[in-house]
Structures are given as C-alpha cells and as structure tokens.
Amino acid sequence: QLQLQESGPGLVKPSETLSLTCTVSGGSVSDSYYWGWIRQPPGKGLEWIGSLYFTGSTYYTPSLRSRVSISVDTSKNQFSLKLRSVTAADTAVYFCARHVGVGAHQPFDIWGQGTMVTVAS
C-alpha cells in the first residue's frame, strides 16, 4: 500500500533554509492526488503549510507564503518542502501527507510518520 517517508536534517540554524523531502512508495506522485505538508510544534496543534499537484500547481497557507516553496520530482517519486529564514518558531514535527483527491480542500488520508526539525544555533 502507499507509504510516505519524510527525510532531511533534524537541526537547522536560525536564518537558514529548512529542506525536507517526502518519498512516495507503493504509488506514484504523478497519480491524481494533491500532496501536502503539515507541521506540529511541540505540544501544539496541527498547521497546514501547503500542497501541490504533480503538474506544479501549488497552494500555500498565507502566513508562510513569503517563505515557503513546495516542489515535485516525478523521476524520484518525491516532493519537497523548503522554508526560508527559519526561526525557533519553526521548530516542529513536519508531516507529509496525501490528499484524498485533487485539490487542497480535500482531507489527508495517508500520512508519513513525521520528522522532528529543531531550529537552533
């Protein structure tokens, strides 16, 4: 069955760029689904970051739009997150997930296990 796995550095310095990759297995990132990133600061709730379709169509949460970009690499069956100019407030568990269908308004039905990213010097 479809599985998602996040990967990337667990520690990022303030003002630098956080980069994470989500590898899709058991399916294709080019299938008719949107793919997204969600984060969860320690002890807090969930926050949607953004989502994309394999064609490159993207949606971002307005509060992060100036710092975030999500891209897809169909040859590697992966999609990626970049968050620029990070601060301690960006410390969180980052999840990648699949939307049920086409559109960022659809719910997430499959999630990766999440990866903890700490922003500290």
Added chain:
Amino acid sequence: QSVLTQPPSASGTPGQRVTISCSGSTSNVGNNYVYWYQQLPGTAPKLLIYRNDQRPSGVPDRVSGSKSGTSASLAISGLRSDDEGDYYCAAWDDSLSDVFFGGGTKVTVL
C-alpha cells in the same frame, strides 16, 4: 487562537459517549466539508471522518460526525481506553484559500 474552535479537553468513562464540538464561520465550516482526525500519542494523525459525516473504511460505526450551519461535532460512543488521544477538526476556508485545523481536543478515558 485557532480559526476553528474546539474545547481543549473531553472525558468519559469506558462505554460512555463523548462529543467534541468544532465552531467556525461561514467561509470555512459553513460552506465546506468538515474533517476529523485522531492523533494517538506519538503517532501521525488518522482521518476519522470526511465530508462531515462519512467514515473511511476501517473506522468503526461508534464514531460519527455531524454538521449544522457553522458548527460541527464528533461523537464517540462506547468509549474505550484506546480512544485516548487528540482529536482535530479541519476545513477549507474559501476566503483565505487556507486549510484550517481546530486547536485539538484531548480525550481522556477515566
């Protein structure tokens, strides 16, 4: 403060029914489907309810969702110890083109 408002906690004894509310506005809950996620300790969220009241395959029928106007509810009947965890509502917001999650409700089985 979250755009979608949930009570921070809810509790019940085994076998009881617990209900969690989710209050939003016209642009999100009012005009769009509401989804509910369960997050057990140390795990990724799991989709419990989609399109206000639909259960994905594998979710037991003791879990139900409903929506009326700008509010939605999740009910869990026959409460079990393994229901302990955090529950989040979510909805798309037309005005902001954003996905909002509620602040989460921690369910405790006494």
